[in-house]
Amino acid sequence: MHDRIVLMLDGTRNLCYRDQRKLQGVQLADGAAVDRILDGLGPDALDVNREDFLELLSGRRGAIKSALMDQSVIAGLGNLLCDEILWRARVAPRTPTRNLSEKALRRIHAALGRVLEASVRAGCVPPRRSWLTGRRDDSEPLCPRCGSSMRSSRVAGRRTVWCPQCQT
Numbered sequence: 001m002h003d004r005i006v007l008m009l010d011g012t013r014n015l016c017y018r019d020q021r022k023l024q025g026v027q028l029a030d031g032a033a034v035d036r037i038l039d040g041l042g043p044d045a046l047d048v049n050r051e052d053f054l055e056l057l058s059g060r061r062g063a064i065k066s067a068l069m070d071q072s073v074i075a076g077l078g079n080l081l082c083d084e085i086l087w088r089a090r091v092a093p094r095t096p097t098r099n100l101s102e103k104a105l106r107r108i109h110a111a112l113g114r115v116l117e118a119s120v121r122a123g124c125v126p127p128r129r130s131w132l133t134g135r136r137d138d139s140e141p142l143c144p145r146c147g148s149s150m151r152s153s154r155v156a157g158r159r160t161v162w163c164p165q166c167q168t
């Protein structure tokens with residue numbers, strides 16, 4: 001089990017904090033401490049419009065996947081979301097952010113909106129077979145768009161799946 005904290009709410013219900021990957025954990029914070037924590041975060045991904053998105057990412061060093069995963073740039077995008085977004089936008093995860101055209105960044109922003117909206121509605125990144133997320137755990141995952149074998153490797157410290165045919 002990975003339960004790190006269990007809060008007993010009343011006699012019958014518990015609130016469990018489960019953390020398989022040992023992320024940042026739970027902090028008990030007063031108002032000032034909450035402000036300090038939030039100060040280190042970029043804007044919420046759901047609130048970032050296209051102009052802000054272009055500004056936040058333009059000229060950044062490092063791979064686009066690392067930039068999207070960086071919570072100080074944009075808050076709220078995890079590993080599955082980033083892979084799904086980049087697959088939809090047809091951008092390879094290791095592409096240096098500063099090499100991306102404005103057109104490519106616009107495609108990423110549009111994909112981000114659609115993927116987030118569907119994921120918020122579903123309560124998770126939906127593992128539909130027409131999505132990369134629905135294939136990434138197959139033993140030999142095939143791209144749902146072009147049928148090619150997808151590749152898997154570590155990018156930004158996390159297992160990353162992409163289609164070398166569609167994502168250039």
Ligand SMILES: [Zn+2]
Binds near residue numbers: 143145147165167
């Ligand atoms: Zn493909």
